[in-house]
Amino acid sequence: MKLMTTIAAATLMFGSAATSAQTPPPPPPAEAKTTATAYVPAAGASDLFEINSSQIALDKSQNADVRKFASMLIKHHTKTTAATMKAAKKAGMNPPPPALDPGATASINELQSASPADFDRVYLTQQIPAHQAALDLHQSYASNGDQAPLRTSAKAAVPIVKQHIAAATKLQSGSKMGAMSGM
Template sequence: MQRLVLAAAAAALIGACASTPSGPSAEVIAEAAGQAAPAAADFVRMAGASDLYEIQSSQILLNGSEDEALRRFATMMIEHHTQTTATVTAAARQAGLTPPPPALDPAKAQMIRDLQTAQGAARDQLYRSQQIMAHREALTLHSSYADQGDTPQLKRAAASAVPIVAQHFNALAAMEGDGAASHTGH
C-alpha cells in the first residue's frame, strides 16, 4: 500500500512539472550530458544530502523571511524534496541497497550555518544564491545518473527528479532575472 501511495504521489508531482526541461535548466542538463555518474550508493548519498539541504535551508528561510514569493518557493522546496527523497530511497531499496538516512556533506552543513547567522534581506539573498548553486549541482547529479547510472531503478528515480529540479532552477532564474541562474556556479 505504501508503495502505491508513493508511486501515485511521485506521478502527480512529476506530472506537475514540465516533461522536457527548457530555459536555463536546459543549459545545465546539456553541460551534464555524458558526465560520468557516481556509483549507486554514492548517488543515493549525494541525492539525500542535496534534498536534506533543500529542506533544512527552506525551513530556515520560512522562520524569518517576509518575501512572500520566496516563502512560496521555500514551501515548494520542502514538499518536492521530501518527495524526491522518498522516491530515491524507495528505488534504492528496490535495487537491493540499504540507503542511509540523508546527511549533509560538510559544504552543505556550512551553507546551513551561514543561513542561520544571516538576517533579513541578506538571508533572503543568501538563500537565493545558495539555491541556485545547489540546484545546479542537483540537476547535474540527477541528469548524469539518469543518463549514465548503473542501476535501473535509480536511473528511473533520477530521471523523474530531473524535471522537478529543472522547474526549481528555472524559477530561481526568473527570480534573479534574465537567466542569471544559468551563469552562477560553475
C-alpha cells in the same frame, strides 16, 4: 551558545561580511554520477540541504514569493528523497537516512546567521548553484547510472529540479513566481 554570541557580535562589528560569501554546498563526488552507492547519499544530501535551507527560509524570509518557493522545495524534495530511497531498496540497497556533509552544513549555518536584510539574497544565491549541481547529478545518473530503478528515479527528478532552477532564477531577478502555483 557562546559561539553564537561571538558570531553575532562579529557580524555586527564587521557588517554583512559573514553573509557576503553565499556559499553553496559543494557538488557531489564524480562517482555519484554513475555509482548507486555514491548516488544515493549524494541525492539524499542534496534534498536534505534544500529541505533544511527552505525551512530556515520559512522562518526568516519576509518575502511571500520566497516563502512560497521554500514551501514548494520542502514538498518536492521530500518526495524526491522518498522516491530515491524506494528505488534504492528496489535495487537491493539499504541506505541510511540522508545526511549533510560539512560544506552543506556551512551553507546552512550561513543562512542561519544571515541578517534579515540579506537573507533572501543569500538563500537564492545558494539555491541556484545547489540546484544546478543536483540537475547535473540526476541527469548524469539517469544516463549512466549502474542501477535501473535509480536511473528511473533520477530521470523523474530532472524536470522537478529544472522547475526549481527556473523559479529561483526568476526570484533572484526580482520577477514574480506566478508560474509556480501549479507546481
